[in-house]
Amino acid sequence: MSTLMLDRIVPRHIRNFEPYYPSKPDSVLMSLFGVERLHRLNNNENALGPPPAVHRVIDGFSAEMVPVYPNGDCFDLRDLLAAKFHKTQDQFLVGNGSCEVISSVIKAFCVKGDNIITADKTFAVYEWVAEFSGVEARLIPLKDFGFDPEAMLDAVDDKTKIIFVCNPNNPTGTYWDRDTMIRFLEAVDQRCIVVIDEAYCEYVDNPDYPDAMLLMETFPNVITFRTFSKMYALAALRIGYLCSSPDVVDMVRRTHIVYSVNTPAQQAAAAAITDDRDFILATRKMVKEARQLLCPFFDGLGIPYLSNQGNYMMVHVPLSDTLLYRMLMKHGVMVRTMTGFRFPNWIRISLVQAPVMTDFINAFREVLSTVQK
Amino acid sequence: MTETGSRLSLDLKADICWIPLVQGVVETGAPVMGLDPGKTLRLALAAEEFILHLSRTAPGTRLILTLSREASSVSALFQFESSPEDLWAMNLTAASEISQDLDQGMAHMGLLLASRVADRFSIALNGRTLSVTLFQDIIYPEIEKAEVPSAPLRGILSAEACSDPADISHACALTMTLYPEPLYPKSFRTPGNIIDRISQGRFHAALVKDEAGTTAGMICWQIPSRRTVEFYGPYLFSKGDGIAQLLIDHLINQVARTEAITLYSRAAGPDLPLGNFEPLAALAYRQSNGQKETRTLWFRHLREDMGCPVWAHPVLVPFLKETYDRLFLIRTIREYKDQGGSRPARSLLGTRLGADKQEAFIRPMLDGTDIRENIQRHIQLLVNEKYVNLFFTMDLSIGWQAALGKDLTETGFEPAYVLPYAGESDKVIFHYVHPHA
Structure with missing residues (x-):
């Protein structure tokens, strides 16, 4: 009878710590959610790609x-x-x-x-x-x-x-x-x-x-x-x-x-970082244009949001953020749920190119109408 | 023998010569851990009978006995290597079988007695090591309902974790006054139990208070499995905007960065702010007068759902597909039924009996070729004893449990709801449909 007594060799603060499990690869998520493309709006990545x-x-x-x-x-x-x-x-x-x-x-x-x-x-x-x-x-x-x-x-x-x-x-x-x-x-x-x-x-x-x-x-x-x-x-x-x-x-x-x-x-x-000025300006322009699309959209729906600095904004959605995540994923749109940041029922959206933002808007509108039925 | 705080361990062999020592350890140790004399005797008897059983069925087996204080109980854990088949006598239905064939059943009489005198037991099989735990619950005094304060709340309301015995007792008493019994755990009637569990981190409570210290509401929760949190409430004791939301926000923020994925309630009342949750199922709950009451179960995820595979017997697949589609849960359903390989002859079902015969919860502990008959025997016994709601829990991450789908549906159980991530993957809870309902 050999039982590994981990509680004797692992410090209490490690035993009490909750491990973090990152998201599955995109290919797996796309297969699971049955979509052929995935807009990654969850990690504040720069969708323009590197300089x-x-x-x-x-x-x-x-x-x-x-x-x-x-x-x-x-x-x-x-x-x-x-x-x-x-x-x-x-x-x-x-x-x-x-x-x-x-x-x-x-x-x-x-x-x-x-x-x-x-x-x-x-x-x-x-x-x-x-x-x-x-x-x-x-x-x-x-x-x-x-x-x-x-x-x-x-x-x-x-x-x-x-x-x-x-x-x-x-x-x-x-x-x-x-x-x-x-x-x-x-x-x-x-x-x-x-x-x-x-x-x-x-x-x-x-x-x-x-x-x-x-x-x-x-x-x-x-x-x-x-x-x-x-x-x-x-x-x-x-x-x-x-x-x-x-x-x-x-x-x-x-x-x-x-x-x-x-x-x-x-x-x-x-x-x-060598000669990055134009690249930074182009990225800022993309982010600004994305805000100009999203802010009026949420204003029109009467949905509160935070649009401050960075290449992201937060939205206080009228349903569970984790349910919204699952529903948006069915439309090939991945946002970040904010419950883990202790903002339940908020989502964070990366601000990227206008066509993707338009796809997000369409998916969000459709999901909202499904929930309200 | 080793002793560390509230834990005592004995390393011995299964032999009747050790019974006096085991009795002595339990009778001396359990009162120190808070068990009253009557319950101590029951636990000592259970431990004695268990050793007697092992010394008859597996003499000389090395055995580790650990006596420990749990949150609101004292437990005797037996760890040994043995065939799990010998444990069939712990079935709730074993008494009649043993009494019908006393000669053959005598070897298992000890096990039967051990399981009956214990308040609860659990069994785990890890490799070849069996762990059987017998529990005796500590008895706590009951409290009376409290008068609801009429004074209006003053100033800003805030939610905070609470472990103060007086505050907890008072909030439990207020809950008993204002809410019907199905909406709060029966341990609210004995708050000492809750206070002990809170002090050991097994139960959690938060209160909303005003600036004068008046308690305006309470919410409680516990962590029944690694990835689920079950909550009770919110309970509101005063009129005031946003009390329920304050409690729910506090709860979510406390558990949001834990390992838990599913936050759920089987007894949420009318004060639950619905925008935060999704309806999991509507359960037609039978009452002892024969009437049915529909209870809505609510849940939410605490982070993104990454999906998982589940095993399922083909008869269960339509139910699962409908459920997963409705809840937008991503699952890979893998069909599985009995593959015809060798299985133990005798199965074991664990049964937890609820108060007032309102409900009985059955869960499969050990597989066996007799499991269908075993399920039927349990149904018959529980129905005869007038239990009105029988539930059966199936873990979809365990193939042999998933394969029980056909047996369950053919013996009168219907799948009632899926509890996401309650096991390694999901669990399905079946509800028995009385033929005369």
């Missing part, structure tokens, strides 16, 4: 390069990032998506008994990594769909090691303006690390939007996260990075896995 320079990198990647390890710490890419943002190479760490750098930062600064602070309705990975690392995640309710600076400051104690601010917030699209962010950083007074996650910063063109790359010159406890998945459309390559003061990065480097970013990802990222 032209990236195509050339991918096309030029030969099989002869496969046996060779990638550069272990993305030397060339960090060199380019340093030049682009007028910093030094040792201020950057590149990871296999920004999820990896989140993990590195929490490992570098937190031990069991410490806490991190973030919002209750934001990107879930800060909370997840903290919890499966045995670190308390203090989740502060959003205020008017935005991060609440006063409540977050009230939650800080001597065990607080990191505050995560998603700016703009995924999924609400709200952001702290420069004055709010500076007041917050001053109040934190370097008692802990402040991570400003700027995954969607390239989509924001408002003049009052704060740039964490500049703020860290004044506040050395600031770390910014950025990703190549959202604006630069390199999601399949999994590459993101952090930037901070050299001393902070030196600490994070100790817990950061090297060799985790593959060669095509490093080369594609380097190509993406």
Whole structure:
């Protein structure tokens, strides 16, 4: 009688953590839902695809390069990032998506008994990594769909090691303006690390939007996260990075896995940020046009929505969001349900090209009429 | 012997010489874990009879006995390697069979007694290891209904998790005053049970209060399986806009980032905000006076449905297709019926009997070639004892259970509803149709 006694060898915080099961591949979903095409409006991907320079990198990647390890710490890419943002190479760490750098930062600064602070309705990975690392995640309710600076400051104690601010917030699209962010950083007074996650910063063109790359010159406890998945459309390559003061990065480097970013990802990222101005403008234009289609549509139906920053918007639907998901999938449209973000009966829609948005509108209208019958 | 907090373990061999030791451990340990003297004696008797049974049917088998405090019960878990066929005497119907052939049945008399003196039992087969758990529930005092406060609510309302015994008791008493019995669990009458389960994370409650601390409503939930959450309520104790929605939002937000996929209620009352849920089924529930009452079951998913395969006997396929189409659930239905391979001779059905003979829940625990007759024997016994609603639960992720579709429909059961993700995939709950109904 041999029974593996996992409860004796697995820490309690791991046993209590709920595993995450990602979505099935598109081909499987299409087969299950009986559709021949699938509009992916669930992951805030840039439907324009990557900049032209990236195509050339991918096309030029030969099989002869496969046996060779990638550069272990993305030397060339960090060199380019340093030049682009007028910093030094040792201020950057590149990871296999920004999820990896989140993990590195929490490992570098937190031990069991410490806490991190973030919002209750934001990107879930800060909370997840903290919890499966045995670190308390203090989740502060959003205020008017935005991060609440006063409540977050009230939650800080001597065990607080990191505050995560998603700016703009995924999924609400709200952001702290420069004055709010500076007041917050001053109040934190370097008692802990402040991570400003700027995954969607390239989509924001408002003049009052704060740039964490500049703020860290004044506040050395600031770390910014950025990703190549959202604006630069390199999601399949999994590459993101952090930037901070050299001393902070030196600490994070100790817990950061090297060799985790593959060669095509490093080369594609380097190509993406070289001369990216026109590409960013074209993407912003696509997102703006999508908003101009969707907002009047939902206004006409009297359905509330949040249309702020980023390449997405949230809609408060008059039925269960998970039922709406299943019904839209039957029309070949995949949206993100927001119950998992603690916004029950909201959906998040990626803003993409007009023909796809029109398909979404038609499918949504049909589903709604089915429900109302 | 090892002891860790509220758990005691014995590692021994199935032999009658150990019976005094087992009795001693249960009689000493169970009161420390909160069981009263009468129930302790019953558990000691059940454990004794179980060892007696094993020492007769599988002498010398290595056996691990674990006595532990569960949320509101004390349990004796027996783990051993043996043929599951020997467990047939735990069937609710085994008594008559044993009494008809005492010579042959004596070896199983102990098992019969063990299962009868326990409040509940469960069986799991993992590889060749059988785990049989006998439960004795702790007795809690009953409470009276409470007077409903007439003062209006003041200020902003907010929902918060609650574990305070006084608050829980008061909210249970208010629920008993304002809602009919089918709409709340019978454990509301003994809130000590709920408080103990809350303290061990087995049950959850949230209250809405106003700024003066007046309780305006309650919602409760538990997690019966890895991917389902069952809730009770919302129960409203005051008039006020949005109390029910506050409770539902709180519930959903608490469970939204868990492993659970299906959130459901079998007893939601008139205060459920319907926009949040989908009707799962309308169940024609029989009452003891012969009248029927239709109860709507509600559910919602907590995340995107990725679909899953289910096994089904061909007779069940039309019902499943209709259900899955109506609910927009994506399932790959794989037909399965008895393949004619070798099966154990004797099956085992677990039966949970509801209060006041309103309902009995049967679930298949072990397959056997006699399972159809076993189902019939259970129906006959329960109908004779005047149980008015018989349910049978089938796990569609388990082939041999799915193959029972034909036997069930031919013995008078009808598929009533599908509970998504209640097992590894879905479960179908069958309802027995009385021939004279």
